[in-house]
Amino acid sequence: PPLPYPPPQARPKFSRELLNLRNIQEHLAKAKDYTEAHKMKLKADALEAWEIEKWRNQKQQEMFQQEAKFKHSKQQELIALQKRIQTGREEQKKRRQLDLERLLQRYQNVKSELEAQQNLERMRAAKQLQSGAFMNLQNRRTKKNVLS
Incomplete structure (x- = not known):
């Protein structure tokens, strides 16, 4: 598959003037005009050195920009992950709180139900005791009446 960006240039593309x-x-x-050829060579060498230096600086600047862009994107990813983690923690905390509240409510309901049952049992027992004591009292009176 083709690269999404052009491959890095290994050497600069020289100017029309240098060529x-x-x-x-x-x-x-x-033409065997070596003195003039030498002068042209010196001039071309100086221009080539300047163009290479310019190209290197440009490449270095591009690298710095790519690095800064990469760091920025990684920083954004980190922030997003931290936000997701924090949101997850908060949701988990809310869920636990709701579970605790439900559990406490169930406890209160069971406790109230048990207390109501105990009160009913207590009232029945008290009624039975009362009616039993009343019966005992009546039985004693009838026995007394029979004996006397």
Whole structure:
């Protein structure tokens, strides 16, 4: 598959002016005008050195920009992950709180139900005791009446 961006250039694309100077240098050398060819070579070498330096600076600047962009995107990812973690923690805390409240409510309901049952049992027992004591009292009276 093709790369989403052009591959990095291994060497600079030289200017038309530099290529022209090299061409002139070559023609002068072929014409055996070595002094002028040497002058052209020095001029072309200086221009080439300047263009290479400019190209290197440009490449370095591009690298710095790519690095800054990469760092920024990773920072954004980190912030998003931290936010997701925090949201998850808060949701978990809310869920636990709701579970606790439900459990406490169930406890209160069971407790109230048991207390109500106990009160009913107590009232029945008290009623039975009362009616039993009343019966005992009546039984004693009837026994007394029978004996007397």
